[in-house]
Amino acid sequence: MADLLNQKQIEKLLHTHVPGIDEVIVEYVQGYLNDAATAVSNGDKDVGEDPVEDLIRPMLEEAGGKESKVEDLCVKFAALLSEIEQKAGPAKRSGMAKLAAPVHMAAQLAQIDKAARLAQTRPADLSHTKGRSVASQVDTKKLKKAEARIAAKLQKREHRSLYEASKLIEENPMDDDELLMKVNPILDYTSTRGKIKDVKVDNFDISYAGKRILTNSSIHLVYGRRYGLIGRNGIGKSTLLRNIARRELAVPTYISILFVEQEMAGDDTPAIRSVLKADIFREQLLRDEADVNAELQRLDAPAPLDDNGEEMTKLEIEAKKNELGDRLNGIMTKLQDIESDKAESKAGEILNGLGFGSVDFQRPTKSFSGGWRMRLSLARALFCKPDLLLLDEPTNMLDIPAVVWLERYLRTWTSTLLVVSHDREFLDEVATDIIHQHSEQLDHYRGNFKSFWDTREERRKNQIKEYESQMAYRQHLQEYIDRWRYNANRAAQAQMKIKILEKLPELEKPEDDKIVTFSFPDPDSISPPVMYMDEVTFGYNSERKILENVNIDMQMDARVAIVGPNGAGKTTLLKLLIGKLDPTTGMVHRHGRLRIAYFSQHHVDQLDLGLTAVGHLKKTYPGKTDEEYRSHLGSFGISGMTGLQEIRTLSGGQKSRVTFAGLAVQNPHFLVLDEPTNHLDMESIDALTNALKLFKGGVVLVSHDERFIDSVCTEMWVCADRKVTKFSGEGIKEYKKLICPPEEQ
Template identity: 80%
Template sequence: MEHLDQKEIQQLLKKHAPGIDEVIIDYVQGYLNDAAAAIVTTGERDADEDPIEDLVRPMLEDAGSSDTGVSTLCAKFSQMLTKVEQNSGTQKKAALAKLAAPVNMAAQMAQISKATKAAKGTTDLAHAKGRTVASQVDVKKLRKAEARIAAKLEKRGIKSRYEASKLINENPLDDDELLMKVNPVLDYTSTRDKVKDIKLDSFDISFSGKRILTNANLHMTYGRRYGLIGRNGIGKSTLLRNIAYRELSVPTYISILFVEQEMAGDDTTAIRSVLKADIFREQLLRDEAAINRELKSLEEPSPLDARGEVMSKHEIEARKNELGDQLNSIMSKLMDIESDKAEAKAGAILNGLGFNTEDFQRPTKSFSGGWRMRLSLARALFCRPDLLLLDEPTNMLDIPAVVWLEKYLRTWSSTLLVVSHDREFLDEVATDIIHQHSEKLDQYHGNFKSFWSTREERRKNQIREYESQMQYRAHLQEFIDRWRYNANRAAQAQMKIKILEKLPELEKPEDDKVVTFTFPNPEKISPPVLYMDGVTFGYTPEKKILENVNIDMQMDTRVAIVGPNGAGKTTMLKLLIGKLDPTSGIVHRHGRLRIAYFSQHHVDQLDVTMTAVGHLRNMFPGNTDEEYRRHLGAFGISGMTGLQEIKTLSGGQKSRVTFAGLAVQQPHFLVLDEPTNHLDMESIDALTNALKQFTGGVVIVSHDERFIDSVCNQIWVCADRKVTKFAGESIKDYKKMICPEVD
């Protein structure tokens, strides 16, 4: 079988499409070989198929090659296939002459078997150099083209030597493996002088058939800290994943780390898991250990070389010198990255995020999901990648940890892109705000307060500019309509038409959608409504979590419970609502009292295969679908969103579904554990207003300062197994008390 010159193909691609990824070069080589194999088999090209125009040209154009380069390459490749066709025509004539001769099937099968074994050595994209590519080729078109080619080859009795493209692997890697492939071990001591600004122009992003961004631009200057904001379900997390997995063209020498979810637990200790996150340092330490082992083996009598032969003194000395140079280079890099201080740095980060010194040696599998999320954050902060992506990092943190994280990120020297709905956090951390809306990204200099005032002014200017242009357009159109057919004014009318055609198309700024939450007001019930008297609780007798707790709540109670993680805040809420029974003491609830409880892990209690309407129907039967949709609409789940499967909704939309379920219960008391974690700013404002208007009791556990100040008039501190009323006036006073260094 005739093969194309692979080296020639590679040289042509690199010459006429400079900068093209190795993975695409390998794919084009394999694809052209399959096309050549089909020609050799049939003796001629398929009149219905042009492999160059059908797939190679679109692929090269998608990869960003110039039109001239693409045309030149396609012409060259076409000439190659034409030459194969001419040669195969000669071979076909010779083959026809042999048709009358006896066929030795055994010999032919042996040859086929030999050829098949040899073909297994063809290029494998999984080992191609460069970044893992997913966006430079239209995967849907590629899959269709390959299916068509495979069908034709099968019809001709040919097995493709290249199989199918690794670009459309149906068994994708999991998140950790994919991130490792797209972020290989980088020698970051050699990239310090490179420009690490990120400039992404005119890109589109879609997810599950929904357009997230259209012709968007994103520019990030190295060393700036960007806060990404936008409504729930707008696609903020999708944008972060596209950057992290290098679906967008971020330079390969820029290291990226994405903290999205908790790390998997195993027997690795907490401190070791943080140290292992710096894969460059780990590689240097492994190389150092390997060299030291080999140097030690060279000191033994009669050391052997790689071939198993005894080395001469000259060979031993030469090898020692070579290893010594390598070791010096490694030691220099370890000193450069201050490897000896790594454990102290990791310990400081863990301490700041709330881990005690004794926790450092605990296996990661012994921590809860919230604490493993903190470990993920600690690993990222320790690595100090060129671009750090954080998705709602404060959700699992208590107030001291949030304060520490704010201080730490203010000193962050690399680029930071963080999704957050915590306005106080963004005011402390962000130097720039990126607002995602209407399938586009708008960038603003300054923190959130600066964005809020600038955005409103920019929006007013856009409205004025739009209205002014509409009036001008109307004026031009009126003149054109009036004088177009008047001989004396026809020239002026034509001039006005040209002016009208050249006016830029301005879009009317969209109106801000108003989000409203509504909780039905309950009927009054007489006191005592809800209280604890001498309550003590522990999951085991020897380890008490709460001790001798005394609290009294009425229908007008508005209380926030604060305190460090693990102090027992959630346990106290569960005792209040009756999910747990006290070890000793009394929890009294009025006989007619209805309590609605919002769990911090409410998403785990949703059947994600059901629709939002189906969830309410299943939990609270007896109403019509129209009534359930009305309940959902009161919390921003309107239209077709209520008929989507819950797994397709964003975290904030899932929270809204849960709030709608609470409203159906018509509670006297709302007990909310971290209710703002997944809500966007508009939804937090809507929840705040709804709780202000609600005439029943409200108990919340939260670290959102603005939310607490707006809703609650009392603060209770849960710490050291006690629950006590805070003497200060606001959450800021509590913050100053526990973090006195904060202004």
Template identity: 80%
Template sequence: MAVQSSLDKKRIQNLLQSNVPGIDEVIVEYIQGYLDDAAAAITSTGERDMEDDPIENLIKPLLDDVSSDEAKVSQLCDKFSQMLSDVEKQAEPRKDGSLAKLAAPVNMAAQLAQIDKATKASYAGTTDLAHKKSRIVASQVDVKKLKKAEARIAAKLEKRGIKSRYEASKLINENPLDDDDLLMKVNPVIDYTSTRDKIKDVKLNGFDISYAGKRILTNSDLHLVYGRRYGLIGRNGIGKSTLLRNIAYRELAVPTYISILFVEQEMVGDDTPAIRSVLKADLFREQLLRDEAAIVEEMKRLDMPAPLDERGEAMSKHEIDAKKNEMGDRLNSIMTKLTEIESDKAESKAGAILNGLGFSTEDFQKPTRSFSGGWRMRLSLARALFCRPDLLLLDEPTNMLDIPAVVWLEKYMKTWTSTLLVVSHDREFLDEVATDIIHQHSEQLDHYRGNFQSFWSTREERRKNQLREYESQMQYRAHLQDFIDRWRYNANRAAQAQMKIKILEKLPVLEKPEDDKVVTFSFPNPESISPPVLYMDSVTFGYSPEKNILEKVNIDMQMDARVAIVGPNGAGKTTMLKLLIGKLDPTGGIVHRHGRLRIAYFSQHHVDQLDVKLTAVGHLKKMFPGNTDEEYRRHLGAFGISGMTGLQEIGTLSGGQKSRVTFAGLAVQQPHFLVLDEPTNHLDMESIDALTTALKQFAGGVVLVSHDERFIDSVCTEMWVCADKKVTRFAGEGIKEYKKLICPPDEN
């Protein structure tokens, strides 16, 4: 038929898969269904409805969401538009308003069947969005856009009198899931008392992972032995967080009886008390308590005079006794399980975890919405530690912690009996916690036994051995090839040459070990300015008149300052930085800044302040206008944002790459002073080393807040402790002595 030949499904599928690599099969089927429906509408009306064009209103936005190549998406949509135009030509209306005769009869019933089949494929046996190849797949479909599109389709079919034949996607009927709900859906309530004897090792072989059209891992293997603690390391943008998300949402085939919990972002705040939010994280215990309460209520009802059954009829004594016995057996089973999981000790365990992460006893009953983002991140971590999943996934857990909390977490994780996979740039933390290191690079995962220090020495030795093996084989190949070239056509040596050819063909192909890319950061040196440069004199500050955060602070810094400000979370470290740069005004005292002093400030929450729709170059141009694109790209290049990365949307960059963009913005300002609030968060180890070197070479002043011991030790020459509303110089020998002071060895 004319319409069917114009909309060749195989052609549509090939176009989508070749132009949008890795596109979800569900999206392919939806697009085919919408194009079929548009063609059917043209056939029935004789013209194309450009105001309600599915290509512009649905298909293009849908493809934009799953592809970063706008040019290819536009070309693809043009081809789809041409297909519909071809259909329109075959059903062109006459001048008198009647329809022209089609070249062939159209079977509308068959076409409707095709539309229904394509649309229903998302939830019928063909494709199940919840389970695909034994995996739970996080769909790429934008449900809001899908709702609008489905409403338009339903209206069209109703207009044609066939509304009853159309069934909307079940995605629309599902309630939107927040992150907790989604993790609960992919990680249902598991009776962990019944899975203790099962093998909980995770073995994933030969898997691939792509994100936004970029290959992350190729034919990779991941083996996690139950009870071991793995540190996952690799460069910024290599795809470490993407790997964790694929495991967490069971995109990879992890056995369903293995419980997984992924902590990557702060929890959503509500009126739930902090300790209650932690207790709720143990889904199995919560389910048992709900069942216990329901049974107790049912038994109370059975003790009432003349209780009724499900049909509303009075129950006999025999029925009441039988029901009570059934309820009693169920209650005994639940009580046994609650005893087995030590439910009565749950609140004290939750309290100990919250205390360790820095929460006071008064904080336990505060609603979660009253905590800042950093503290809610700690709550997310507390929930994960409390419910003790079989596989715990952590993404930079130390980023929001102060030094006492990091020390406590190190100690706690050493007693972790389940499997841990943690992404971290903190070498001290990995040395204390990790039993194994997994190095992600070159689309592969390399496994090493031991902590980070062991990995660092072993990796270099392994790389040297691989290089020697590669060079030896290349020499051997050259020797064989030379013999073959010399004697291949000599009658006396032809047999030997043929044998050498076979040897050469059987040699395994070795790849040259990847050269470590040298990461460099560079801040321009400022012109010198005469003292006094920057100081505080009896500065007092409070966000409300009744409560001061800082009182009588005196501090003096010159151009050669290298100051680290340490102290517990909430003591006022970030507030002090904001007073220094003039973002806050003191309620008492004076903050003096030299008239020509330029200060560049790196905020702890810099990622939230970036416009994710802009490119890195566009961001610098918007924030610091006046330079050429080449100058902006040069600034970005000085911080490792080179080539096409500078022209990508910021939303597609990793957390570490976003930090580098922010550092490039600091360099554009050519500051005399760098004021840095947790600058190592999100940076990989190579970038931290590069930042350390750049700060050492910088001729201006540096003031920083950080929990990274190695970074502080390398950069700073003096430390100031912010605590109890005061800021005082630390008289000890650096960060290690401060750590021993606040966390004595006998408490570790």
């Protein structure tokens, strides 16, 4: 680019004309201009293609540039390219050369027509080509040039796709209220009563980052039903939710939508106030009520003025008061319809259910950690009660009591719910229907997850049976045709078989379930004691003790689950075990040769999103070849080109797999895992479960996934009230009954 265009000049122009433009857009514009400049200087400019108008202008408009400024900028860029084209000279500029003599088109057409008729009446004789080579008439230089031009086009198209993807990844997210207002243009939802609120969209395609997610798919959500959306990591479930939430699929505007995708931004707003503010319809009604009351008070003042600044007459005042009174009555009726007076108690109930204590209600939202702000986002969504609620892995940041409360709450949900989850227990409790996303399609099943699993297995068996039966029948027909086709006595029957074969419907071979496997290497043996805590107390200050007098002992065969309410110190306990935190008093002993691999629930924060998965392993755990890293990632389901994609483009589950691959490279004696199943799909959870069962080292984990705990762990420790005690019951289900009695479930 430096030889053709001045990068700094372009960057300065962009920042001057589009203040606040994202750097990622600056880079893409520079890249496009560089490609265009190279093309015109080489005489490769495509007729009908205008990179400034077709590619750059839409980017600048999407970046928020004013129309006049964008127009001025595009004119400048076009002038720069025109200048380069002029310097390239007329031959390169036009790509044409002067003919040595006139061409008589009529004669040429006659020759072509004659050749065509000859070809139709005379079969082609290629026998002369046998046994000798024929010199190619292809200009190899021109061929290479054409191939390069095609490659450049494909690269440009890929850059465009990556730019579109980066807008979803890099853009500064709107705050929740802005997003609500943008995607829900109808504020007064009392006016939509009586309308059909089913969502039915047919024959749509979705792509992301140049990859096709769904092809010619259909989705039908019946109002009042609760749908679980399942599928493998990276299949595009979150992308589908995002497309629905942004109304990129044709969802009627009178259907209100809310998508809980990310933790809310923290500020000075008290927690309960942030929940109340989420109901934008109620907030607008309250503002309208305040405005009307203020206007009525103004009219009661001596000598009120009208809009023109003139003193109002008594008749005008009376008429205005009547008008405002009618408006106020309408507002009050709507507030009563939505039970506005019960809003605060309803918000408090939701916050309590999600684990917030009453003392937390008045805490500013910025004082909460990311996990708790995610709960606040969920609380806001439940309080709003939109017509269509979209949830993406809502149980990830919840402890077991909060998960139980959420299951119970969602079972009473009266509008439509579409939730992505890989928690089988949660889906069994909540879902009335399952949508299975696979092979660029959406399959709908009636019933909860267990019902889906049984139905899918039965359907799959029938599909395999039908496919194999048809393949056998096809083979039988083909054998008959091959045998008797040229037999005079049976040619007619053979011809009938051909027609039958042609009319048979084409059946696709049922998709094979890809088996996902995780594998952790066996560590070398070390003699006990391996790791223990002796009278450990920890607090961030003398007044705030998290753990007190903890005594635990772990050997190489340990399979321990740590359970307890959020905020009780489970993650703190793990960090003390691995040495990330030092005890205030007491001692943590670790064997001198002990290798510990730690999976943090915030593991994504520790990944360089600009690197590829291979690049991450190479940088963090050097010493192997790229091929070895790719092979290792493949054993954790990051196969093919996925290992060469930037980590930022991977799904949450794929990022988790990259992290697990990194743990295995360390060849640990002990795996310490904090919420390891978050973001993993069901197949990956099963693969992790099997890998941990086979692992010869120790495992200690924190998880809210009942099935995972039940399958992996042989003992449970309860972390509560600053103490850590061994649970004497019969596993996670008994513990769940103890903390969430059946009458509360």
